[in-house]
Every structure is written in structure tokens, then in C-alpha cells.
Amino acid sequence: MKVSELTREDVIRFAKIEDPDDDIAPEALLAAAKAFVQGYTGMDDAAIDEHEDITIAVLVLCADMYEHRVTTADTAQANRTVETILGFYRENLL
Numbered sequence: 001m002k003v004s005e006l007t008r009e010d011v012i013r014f015a016k017i018e019d020p021d022d023d024i025a026p027e028a029l030l031a032a033a034k035a036f037v038q039g040y041t042g043m044d045d046a047a048i049d050e051h052e053d054i055t056i057a058v059l060v061l062c063a064d065m066y067e068h069r070v071t072t073a074d075t076a077q078a079n080r081t082v083e084t085i086l087g088f089y090r091e092n093l094l
Helices: 008-015 026-041 045-049 053-067 080-089
Strands: none
Touching: 008 026, 008 053, 026 045, 026 053, 026 080, 053 080
């Protein structure tokens, strides 16, 4: 499955959102996750769609953003799965 094929329902199921109208919108999570992937890798939508494993990274980011949606957190750790997948395709290394 390509990132561009992800739907609102995919995000709701993967992130286990019980009431998608009561909290943050699944569309906002999906847009933010895609933007994060683009910023992290330096790739555009077409390039991201060439790698199906990036779809998993986007869904994991959606779930992580939903789970940690409070304004404060004790610790902030990057998800290792996301870092690994996106690290494979990172084009904007300095």
C-alpha cells in the first residue's frame, strides 16, 4: 500500500481511535505524519509512494502522535521503527 492510498479509516484503525470526532482529527494526524516524513527524508509525495515500508512509518507516526497528544511529556524518544525505515531513504543528510 502506498502512502497516498492511506485513508481516514486506516488511521482510525491503526491508531485505535475510539471516537474520531471527539478528539484530534485523523486527517490532521495523517497530514502531520506525511509532513514529518517529507521533512525527515527530503523526499516528495511521489518518491515516498515508491517505498511501501514508508506507509508503516506514517501509520506508526499517526498512532504515536495520537497516543502522545498531551502538551507536556516527561521524556521524548524517537520511535526506532520510524527512524530505521526513514533512515533508509534520507536524502537530506548534511
